[in-house]
Amino acid sequence: MTENFEPTIIGFTCNWCSYRAADLAGTARMKYAPNVRLIRLMCSGRLDPTFVLRALSSGADGVMITGCHPGECHYIEQNYKALRRYLLLKRVLKGLGIEPERVKLIWASAAEGAKFASETTAFVEEIRKLGPLNWGKARDQLPVISEPIQREEVAA
Amino acid sequence: MTAKPKFAMYWAASCGGCEIAVLNIHEKILDVDANFDVVFWPVAMDAKYKDVEAMEDGSILLTLFNGGIRNDENEHIAKLLRKKSKILVAFGSCANEGCIPGLANLSDSREIVHTAFNTISTDNPNQIYPRTAFDVPEGEIHIPNILPVLKTLDQVVDVDYYMPGCPPESHQIAAVIDLVVQVLQGKAELPPKGTVIGAGNSTVCDECKRTRNVKVIKSFERIYNMQIDPALCLLEQGIPCNGPATRSGCNARCPAAGAQCIGCYGPAEGVLDYGARLISAFASVLDAKEPEEIDHILDGLVDPTGQFYRFNLAGSLLKAGVPAWKAESTHEKEKV
Numbered sequence: 070m071t072e073n074f075e076p077t078i079i080g081f082t083c084n085w086c087s088y089r090a091a092d093l094a095g096t097a098r099m100k101y102a103p104n105v106r107l108i109r110l111m112c113s114g115r116l117d118p119t120f121v122l123r124a125l126s127s128g129a130d131g132v133m134i135t136g137c138h139p140g141e142c143h144y145i146e147q148n149y150k151a152l153r154r155y156l157l158l159k160r161v162l163k164g165l166g167i168e169p170e171r172v173k174l175i176w177a178s179a180a181e182g183a184k185f186a187s188e189t190t191a192f193v194e195e196i197r198k199l200g201p202l203n204w205g206k207a208r209d210q211l212p213v214i215s216e217p218i219q220r221e222e223v224a225a
Numbered sequence: 226m227t228a229k230p231k232f233a234m235y236w237a238a239s240c241g242g243c244e245i246a247v248l249n250i251h252e253k254i255l256d257v258d259a260n261f262d263v264v265f266w267p268v269a270m271d272a273k274y275k276d277v278e279a280m281e282d283g284s285i286l287l288t289l290f291n292g293g294i295r296n297d298e299n300e301h302i303a304k305l306l307r308k309k310s311k312i313l314v315a316f317g318s319c320a321n322e323g324c325i326p327g328l329a330n331l332s333d334s335r336e337i338v339h340t341a342f343n344t345i346s347t348d349n350p351n352q353i354y355p356r357t358a359f360d361v362p363e364g365e366i367h368i369p370n371i372l373p374v375l376k377t378l379d380q381v382v383d384v385d386y387y388m389p390g391c392p393p394e395s396h397q398i399a400a401v402i403d404l405v406v407q408v409l410q411g412k413a414e415l416p417p418k419g420t421v422i423g424a425g426n427s428t429v430c431d432e433c434k435r436t437r438n439v440k441v442i443k444s445f446e447r448i449y450n451m452q453i454d455p456a457l458c459l460l461e462q463g464i465p466c467n468g469p470a471t472r473s474g475c476n477a478r479c480p481a482a483g484a485q486c487i488g489c490y491g492p493a494e495g496v497l498d499y500g501a502r503l504i505s506a507f508a509s510v511l512d513a514k515e516p517e518e519i520d521h522i523l524d525g526l527v528d529p530t531g532q533f534y535r536f537n538l539a540g541s542l543l544k545a546g547v548p549a550w551k552a553e554s555t556h557e558k559e560k561v
Contacts, residue, residue: 118501122542139514146514153508156519157529161500164530165331166547204543204550 076196079124080105080133080189083113085143086178087135093182101186102193105133112136114147118158121172126204131171131196133189138176148176168199230286230409232261233277234316235306236268237292237299238326238375243317244268246392247289250399260406261287265306277305285309287405289316289388293323293539294376298369307382312415314422318391320378322491322499323539325391327375328531330538330545333552334373373553374545386416388423391489391536394475397423421494425473428493429486433468433477435459440510445525448484459485460510463525465532470502488536498542500533 082088088109094101110116113136121132134155142148152174159169173192177185236244248254257263264285265272288310294300307313318324329337341347342354357370378384388401401423407413416422425432437458446463453459459466459480466485468477472493479486492499507526513519526532534541 118504119498119542122498122501126542126544149514150509152516153511153513153519154504156516157504157508157523157526158501160523160526160529161504161533164528164546165543167543 074197074201076104076130076193076201077128078105078131078133078193078196079129080107080135081113081116081120082107082109083115083136083143083148084109084111086137086141087113087175087185089179090135090177090181090185093179094186095182097182099182099186102190104193104196105189112142112144112147113151114142114144116151116154118154121158125167125171125202128204130199130202131173131192133173133175133192135175135177135185138178141178167202170195171199171202229260229262231264231284232257233263233265233285233288233306233310234268235265235288235290235292235302237290237303237320237378238295239292239317239319240325241268242392243289243291243319246317246390246395247398249395250402251395253399253402256402256406260409274302274305277309280309282308283311285311287312287314289314290378291317291320291392293319293326294372294378294381295326295329296369296371300372300376300381303378303381312385313378313382314386314388315378315384316388317393318389318489318491318536321387321389321540322537323375323377324489324536327377327537327539328535330374330549331530332546333548334371335552336548338371374549375539377540380539385418387419387421389421389472389489389491390424390474393423394478397474421472423474424490426494427473429468429471429473429475429477429480429490430458432473432475433458433480435480437461441512442507442510442522443512444522447527453483455483460507465507465526467503467532469506470496470499491537491540499537500530500541503533504529 082091091107113134116134124132134151136148136151137143139148139152155172155174159172162172163169175188177188234244234247263270264280265277288306290303290306290313292299294303315321319326323330338354343349343352355368358365358367390397404413408415430437435458436456438461440458440461442460442463444463445465448464454462460468464485466480467488468480468486470493471486471488472490474490477486488499492502496502511519511522513522538545
């Protein structure tokens, strides 16, 4: 594949488990691949497959979806919804000729910083092996969201 | 002839169904004739491209453009009509979102040509393929070049209004013509640019008369395999109905007739990617929690990519599959 290829990966985390796992990995100074750009959602069930397609069509080489372990969702069972969407999305990607392995679902509880770090590193290596996705000309033609999204800090 | 406003209609990569839908407005077509001077409409009258080229820019008031942009001729005419028209309407699913011709975006365009000219159903023993340029005693003649991916109209030119449907329902066409006539008479105003006209703002489900309860799907069914409850939501019966993501405007005709919505009116208001919305909708209501169980139910969904992108592939976020994009990059290289 391309030499010195550094995959661009978008990772979706849930507020209650996997984001905290990432946080724990950070505060514990665990080392893991720096290729992932994390986006925090309230729940993996919030993950609209549109987000994944948008990421892939805008230049991401892989997308990581993370959430609480089955049975441990803060919103009771929304992570099962995420699981079902993920399995169906992979089938659709395959039909489009995209390797389904470019999208991965990882469960990580708030205590599993080490798991989050090692799974992330492993995923980056998998994508590195697959090579760049290079979503053709689509990237140039997409409407670019150039306006920065205004974020308001919400007191915890 | 008095100076009636000018009207044009063009077909690019399409089936001709949109033209039939326009004629299906019956006596309303006389209103078109009474209020407009039809200057260009290849399916209905004789006109040459050079006649259009000779027109003044912006001299055509209304152009209904149907069909996707499949070859460089389509692209040329789209750009030409954009220049000559005040109002350009992407008319019908092909111009809006690629429609059935857009499904070709799953394949390499050279493979498409190969399939058309050299497969078992074609008698072509000498392997004769069309050439885009050919010398004859009178000079060089040309046929259009196929583009690597089919594009929607607004991926090529600026579009004023969108009118979805495969084809747009005749009552919706009639309503739009009524509106334009009223605008001409000064009795109404045009909607803001970019508006989707001749359709609803909601989903097909919203117009569907079938009873809806809490959806829990244990298996996907195919319509010829089962006895359908005539009053119950089709999706609840396990039939993959695209209603939840599809724009309203057709009066939910297919579900009313006992067939699932296949999505010809395109994405509903606010839907960025039609297929993604359906993945969400279908996956949410499956009654399973274990991956094996879920996969078993999903096996019942034959060809999910086709199911979710039957009309919308060219207009989706990804726009085409890997083979088509690969072909595009090699085409580019060949050009250089």
